[in-house]
Amino acid sequence: MKQAYPPRAAVLLDATIEYMLKHGVADLSLRPLAAKIGSKARLLIYHFDSKESLVSEAMVVVRDRVQKAFAAMVENGRGHSESQIIRAFWRWATSRQHERYLRLFFEVHGLALQKPARYGGYLEGAVSTWVEMMAVVLPARLSLAKRRSLATLAVSTVVGLLMDYLSSGDKKRSSQALEIFAGNFDALLLKET
Amino acid sequence: MKQAYPPRAAVLLDATIEYMLKHGVADLSLRPLAAKIGSKARLLIYHFDSKESLVSEAMVVVRDRVQKAFAAMVENGRGHSESQIIRAFWRWATSRQHERYLRLFFEVHGLALQKPARYGGYLEGAVSTWVEMMAVVLPARLSLAKRRSLATLAVSTVVGLLMDYLSSGDKKRSSQALEIFAGNFDALLLKET
DNA sequence: CGTTTCATGTAACAGTCGTTACATGAAACA
């Protein structure tokens, strides 16, 4: 898992991810990318076959990183209320060092919505993975369908608020809105049958 | 307002919008676009000066259309509960004929997050306009800041759920999540001071 | 030592891009 790539490819992939986090993927071009990371377009193709597969490999790594961060919060949140997980992820995602991950997510997600074929398989599971991760921490007495609906609401609310925050830069307003949601979420769970 | 453009330009702009709703903007290219709408790249530049301004003019029109639809729902919702406006907009946005507007929104929004300079001024007001439109229908007894926070929550929740729906295609699950939110929103307003 | 494997360097190919120069028709207006 740690080193699924030949050593040279792994280095280039890491550098590419760093570059993508800075510049996005929409107008990513091999020559400027290669120049920035001290390589050549020739070599990126050599190691990854095509630009498309390079980008898609990079996105897999990026997605795994963020999902592992979320999974860690779920783990640390055992015993606490469900809303604490939401608050923890919000803090993680709105920290300066992690913002760029979300920006990249929103960009790729938007592109994938328009061209599902090109960003193949990215949408597949992009939503359901998050929903399922959230659903497992909800009270077991609730039906699976109910837990999925509630998890959908929680995930979508956080996602929507993150989009607001990234767009407006208004951390105060978006954080207050999240707090309203989080502050009512535990009670909402109690009400549900 | 109705015809701010010379007649020929207005026709091309409408056709361009239709094309953008179908193919997105990320890899929009003048020659394929022109070919599809029975024109030439030469003429698009002639009428709109540059590709960039053509796209940006088109997005202004698109944004106005959607915001007018929302404003109409706010108007029709006077006298009803606040959650009815949320439900009405959800129905509007998830209808087959309007989905493409949201897809385009998410794409452009994602691109704008990554390249704010290029999609200049699109992010400006992209969020605040929706929040303010929602805030005005909330109870006047609440402070402006409180209304903004609640409006932020409502708008972001709907946006997040729309993103889920567009990505997963799972109308049932996303609609159930929206209903949980809408069903609790009116009571939430009563609780707030 | 010889051979194979991994990595790299140099150039080029064929195509697309936004944009422009130059010229022409057609209609409106004086």
Add this chain to the structure above:
DNA sequence: TGTTTCATGTAACGACTGTTACATGAAACG
């Protein structure tokens, strides 16, 4: 009728794209 304005047609420019062909060095392995 002459002149101006709007719209269009043809071709090209220079820059950039992903990708490939061909050749070379360097290290690992038998």
